Amino acid sequence: MKTVIEQLMKFGVNTDIASYIAHFMTIIFIIGLSILANFITKKVVIKILTHYINNNSFKWDNIILEKKVFHKLSHVVPAIIIYYFSSVFPDYQHIIEKGASTYIIIVGLMVVDSLLNAMNDIYRTYEISKVKPIRGYIQVVKIFVFVIGGIVVIANLMGESPFILLSGIGALSAVLMLVFKDSLLGLVAGVQLTSNDMVRVGDWIEMPKYGADGDVIDISLNTVKVQNWDMTITTIPSYALISDxxxxxxxxxNSGGRRIKRSIYIDTSSIVFCTEEMLESFKTIHYLSDYIIEKEDEIKAYNLENNIDKSNKVNGRELTNIGVFRIYIQNYLKNHPGINQNMLMLVRQLAPGENGLPIEIYTFTNDVRWGVYESIQADLFDHILAVAPAFGLRLFQNPTGSDFRSFQNQPGSDMRELGDRSRSRKIR
Known part of the structure; x- marks a missing residue:
């Protein structure tokens, strides 16, 4: 700068004016140099990096480029130039250095923030991210980095050592605990959820207390987002998954099978021993013919061996229509293409009640998708309800208004017949 002032004074310029002009020219030079350096960094260096990144086989560097890590890093170059030339203005050198260094620290924090976001996106490209997400940990690191960065910025502006400010944080620990209570609880919950593998992105969870019933789409430090089946989004505090x-x-x-557990109710008054006509009719049913023949031979041999008096069906062993119906359902399930044959399959009687005898079908479909599951279940019970009358069985159903109207229209109806109608309604 002295050289510029001396040259201006040679041309007859006043010393004060020469000093102002020299300072102005220096400022213009520094600004121009900073703009040029920023231009070269963004238009040349970053362009070369972008070309190299887009033409290699790696994917992680593309994510770093998308998060503009290099673009934000380029802002450091002008600040370094300004910091370097601060000695040209000795009266303002201290202020310029503080401003430039503060700017460099802030840009550094922005770069670290973008880099952490890129790390999270890179990690999410791996399958393990669904099992052990790290977004919560990334957010904790961000909090730590920004707190430390803020302390360094304040210490730089005050001209004091950052350790002096750090020593004062102990007095503010109670306030910090209060301010970051949710974050700390979320951190603890996130560690427990991840280490115990309690929930992953993509899991279907139900939490009625919070109205959540759907797939987990995001797990962060403080919240877990669930997309419900009606496409609404429910946000649950992370620590709620630990406390509730x-x-x-x-x-x-993961099992490959979705449970069907549903009962049909049989009118107990329709349960009888099988007659010869009924057995002959059952032999024509594809899923029962072998069973009826084998069972007839077994029962006949048993009754002969034990000298059973067959004049009364109560004596000895006999087939019942409810038993044959149960075996039919079992064989039907074993041959159904939508039923998982490698998982538990039961057709069982439950305790009789006021609605009749419950026959429970307990089995698993071989497709866990909701729509397919409901279709298989509906087809299964469509068939079971339709074939029940073929076994002489009536399904229980409370009488409707049409039942009472038809009873009133029948001459000679009495209360006993009304009672019979109240117990069951024959499904035809």
């Missing part, structure tokens, strides 16, 4: 109970359907989804 929830249902995770991952086991069902």
């Amino acid at each position: 109970s929830f249902k995770n359907w991952r086991g069902m989804q």
Whole structure:
């Protein structure tokens, strides 16, 4: 700068004016150099890096480029130039250095933030990210980095050592605990959820207390987002998954089978011993013919061996229509293409009640998708309800208004017949 002032004074310029002009020219030079350096960094260096990144086989560097890590890093170059030339202005050198260094620290924090976001996106490209997400940990690191960065910025502006400010944080620990309570609880919950593998992105969970019933789409430090089946989004605090109970359907989804557990109710007055006509009719049913023939021979041999008096069906062993119906359902399930044959399959009687005798079908479909599951279940019970009358069985159903109207229209009806109608309605 002295050289510029001396040259201006040779041309007869006043010393004060020469000093102002020299300072102005220096400022213009520094600004121009900073703009040029920034231009070269963004238009040349970053362009070369972009070309190299887009033409290699790696994917992680593309994510770093998308997060503009290099673009934000380029802002450091002008600040370094300004910091380097601060000695040209000795009266303002201290202020310029503080401003430039503060700017460099802030840019550094922005770069670290973008880099951490890129690390999370890179990690999410791996399958393990669904099992052990790291977004919560990334957010904790961000909090730590920004707190430290803020302390360094304040210490730089005050001209004091950062350790002096750090020593004062102990007095503010109670305030910090209060301010970051949710974050700390979320951190603890996130560690427990991840280490115990309690929930993953993509899991179907139910949490009625929070109205959540759907797939987990995001796990962060403070919240877990669930997309419900009606496409709404429910946000649950992370620590709620630790303090409260929830249902995770991952086991069902991974097993390859979804449970069907439903009962039909049989009118007990329609349960009888099988007659010869009924047995002959059952032999024509594809899923029962072998069973009826084998069972007839077994029962006949048993009754002969034990000298059973067959003049009364109560004596000895006899087939019943409810027993044959149960075997038919079992064989039907074993041959159904939508039923998982490698998982538990039961057709059982439950305790009789006021609605008749419950026959429970307990089995698993071989497709866990909701729509397919409901279709298989509906087809299964469509068939079971339709074939029940073929076995002489009546399904229980409370009488409707049409039942009472038809009773009133029948001459000679009495209360006994009304009672019979109240017990069951024959499905034809």
